[in-house]
Amino acid sequence: MPPRRRSTPVAESLTPDDLTKLATALADGRRATVYLREAVPSLGLEEGSSAKVVSIAGTTVTVSPRGVDDELPYEADELRITKDAPPKPEPAKKAPQRKAAPRKAAPAAATPAPKPAPTPSAPTPSSSGPDATPRPAVKRAPKKATPKKATQSVTVTVYGTTDNDWFVSMTRGAKKPPRSRPVTxxxxxxxxxxxxxxxxxxxxxxxxxxxxxxxxxxxxxxxxxxxxxxxxxxxxxxx
Structure with a gap:
């Protein structure tokens, strides 16, 4: 029997090959569909919701999600080519630990002969007396300042229609605008x-x-x- 071909693993987000295939489908007039990796509660979209690809510019994919009367820009790492996320690889099994061999008890050491009692000497003056040398104060290292979080990325998308209607939309981080705004x-x-x-x-x-x-x-x-x-x-x- 001929050997079976191994299936190509599905990536978590859109790969450069996925973007090329989607752009080819748009050029041929075929429908191109992608799926959201994260839910958008403000628009009523759940994780894995389908969206029709409208245009592709670099790694920015403008889509029209199902059930939403608007076109939204997404980055390639926010979308995937399949509805369900690929299964995560199972963690590697740990090798069983070998039991250490019991150690042999060391022979008992000979008991040393008792030492003679020391001759009593004059009492040592306490360090808390008036002649005690003061200890230097311990300086604590200054705490390192916590770096501020980097500002979230901003994506501005301008697109126009064949009727000379132009719109602008802005995406800050993972948040999506409710609607695009018209511009002249x-x-x-x-x-x-x-x-x-x-x-x-x-x-x-x-x-x-x-x-x-x-x-x-x-x-x-x-x-x-x-x-x-x-x-x-x-x-x-x-x-």
Missing amino acids: PEAVDAAVRELGDATTRDAVTSVLSAAHEEAQRRVEELSRELAAAKQALAALEKA
Whole structure:
């Protein structure tokens, strides 16, 4: 019989290979699903809740959890590719301890001869008297200052739609915002230009340009409809 293949162990969070597979699924128009590693009580989400992947930017995965009418950004280490967490490896069994062999009793030592009683001498003066030398005070080492906890990381995500609607959301540590806040296209364009990242600026500019062309086309179409309506009204007035 051919040897059985060993199954690949499932990671606790999304791996670079998982991110590549999810991005490929989005590019092919297929549904990509991930699962939350931790519960979000404020949104009514339990651990292992499924979420549809909307977009992937680096290690940030924007998802739409099931039952939540919003899109939330997550880091790869906050999600996993399976609903249930992988089983934890069993602790290694300790080797049985060997019993030590009983030790042989040492032979009894010879009893020494009694020493003669010492000759009484003059009493030693007490250290508490007036001539006692004072002991130096013991200096205690200063306590080390407890380092302050590092500030929690902050993730800011800006995303736009094909209708030129832009939103911003902020994540502080493991907390999730209840909803994203809308922002103007002008504010997004100014913020991206200040960042100085050419790739991000080109991506945002392409979306803004497409929205501008669509708005210009709509204005021209409405202008033609308005002109036709004015001609129809003038003809009715002459009748």
